[in-house]
Amino acid sequence: MPRLTVESDGVTIDILEGETILEGLYRNGFAYRIGCRRGGCAICKVDLVDGEVTYNRTVADTVLSDEERAAGTCLSCRAVPVTDVKIALREENLRRVSSLMAFAMKAAPRATSAQSQ
Amino acid sequence: MAVMRMGYMHVRVTDLAEAKEHYANTVGLYQTLEQDGRVYYKGWDEWDHHSVVIEEGGVGYVKCGFKCDKPEDIAEIEAKTIAFGYPVERMVAGENPEVGDGIRVTLPSGHQIEFYSHMTAWGLEVGTHNPDAFPRHMVGIGAPRLDHALLWVNDPGEIERFFVDVIGMWATERVRTSLDDDAHTIATWLTIGESNHDIALLEAPENKIHHFAFEMRGWSDILHAADIFAMDDVPIDIGPTRHGITRGTTIYFFDPAGNRNETFSGGYRCFRDRPTVTWTPDQLGKAIFYHQRELNERFLTVAT
Ligand code: FES
Numbered sequence A: 001m002p003r004l005t006v007e008s009d010g011v012t013i014d015i016l017e018g019e020t021i022l023e024g025l026y027r028n029g030f031a032y033r034i035g036c037r038r039g040g041c042a043i044c045k046v047d048l049v050d051g052e053v054t055y056n057r058t059v060a061d062t063v064l065s066d067e068e069r070a071a072g073t074c075l076s077c078r079a080v081p082v083t084d085v086k087i088a089l090r091e092e093n094l095r096r097v098s099s100l101m102a103f104a105m106k107a108a109p110r111a112t113s114a115q116s117q
Numbered sequence B: 001m002a003v004m005r006m007g008y009m010h011v012r013v014t015d016l017a018e019a020k021e022h023y024a025n026t027v028g029l030y031q032t033l034e035q036d037g038r039v040y041y042k043g044w045d046e047w048d049h050h051s052v053v054i055e056e057g058g059v060g061y062v063k064c065g066f067k068c069d070k071p072e073d074i075a076e077i078e079a080k081t082i083a084f085g086y087p088v089e090r091m092v093a094g095e096n097p098e099v100g101d102g103i104r105v106t107l108p109s110g111h112q113i114e115f116y117s118h119m120t121a122w123g124l125e126v127g128t129h130n131p132d133a134f135p136r137h138m139v140g141i142g143a144p145r146l147d148h149a150l151l152w153v154n155d156p157g158e159i160e161r162f163f164v165d166v167i168g169m170w171a172t173e174r175v176r177t178s179l180d181d182d183a184h185t186i187a188t189w190l191t192i193g194e195s196n197h198d199i200a201l202l203e204a205p206e207n208k209i210h211h212f213a214f215e216m217r218g219w220s221d222i223l224h225a226a227d228i229f230a231m232d233d234v235p236i237d238i239g240p241t242r243h244g245i246t247r248g249t250t251i252y253f254f255d256p257a258g259n260r261n262e263t264f265s266g267g268y269r270c271f272r273d274r275p276t277v278t279w280t281p282d283q284l285g286k287a288i289f290y291h292q293r294e295l296n297e298r299f300l301t302v303a304t
């Protein structure tokens, strides 16, 4: 199971089989700036600092160009980690929207969060 | 009035199979043609061959079409557009399947808009002889018809002049920087008939499509649509709620390529002598989402 670390926030979660970065973070009770959740609006871009992702759908090159991909831009609503990955959010922080998930993550040792706010 | 309504909206989708599933089984449109990587749909309460076209490859706006009453209307719009100074070209019957001769105008925003007066008749799903109130086996949310679109443009005030001076529309509502006469127009809602708007324009850094909308039969159908979206895992942007602007009830949601769709219902009847409503930016939250009274972060940032 690949692990996802959000470098800018010191959060690490497990990513389920086939899950996108967005889905993994929201399942764990986090939120950040997203839009269509369907790869069309480009608002969910993050920096891929480390690791490898694959795309579970065709992504329009008007949304994510080859140059951007090469430079480490990642469309988080369509990107599925294939290795452990490290990402950084752009000009924002991860928000914890479900404090219940913070308890759940403490209880489950594999899904750890280095910080909660 | 020469132009009658927005007749079709044509958008790109990244995955045709997924988009077909959405527009046919969730939105409940009827497929009338599939050809050259494009799929054509109509709503059950529409009689022309199509009102929505999806095309595989990319995402976002391709073009939309406005239907005119008579062929002569097109010549008149063409002459007026040339005098107004926007580029216009002729299109011939068959360029769009089942659509007659027309013209294609390119707005300064780059958006192409077609005007035509003939489309092959398909017929209402309920027929015209002693019809029932709705089709007995509606699919998904059963959207009856295409209603309007909101485009992102660099200069809504300037493009509004085209729709008013050339097409004969008028603004039912506007967002302006202030109530002063020389205020800057940030957004405008334009109608040709008695509905609140056939097209709306919002000032934005890029020229894109914000959403296109289907008219529903009322608030209860909007709530029902929200339930269907939950079942079909359709991402909801906001709603069910009401717009302050137009008073219409709404859900914004996304198709599988990320194009924003809307279910819209209500609003008030508009006559040409009705005074235009003005909203100021400090009330923009209430203007857009009347119940929440604040914009979500996506309204001004997410478009295709
Ligand atoms: S949320 Fe729209 S592209 Fe990811």
Ligand SMILES: [Fe+2]
Pocket (backbone or CB within 6 Å): B148, B149, B150, B211, B213, B262, B264
């Ligand atoms: Fe709308």
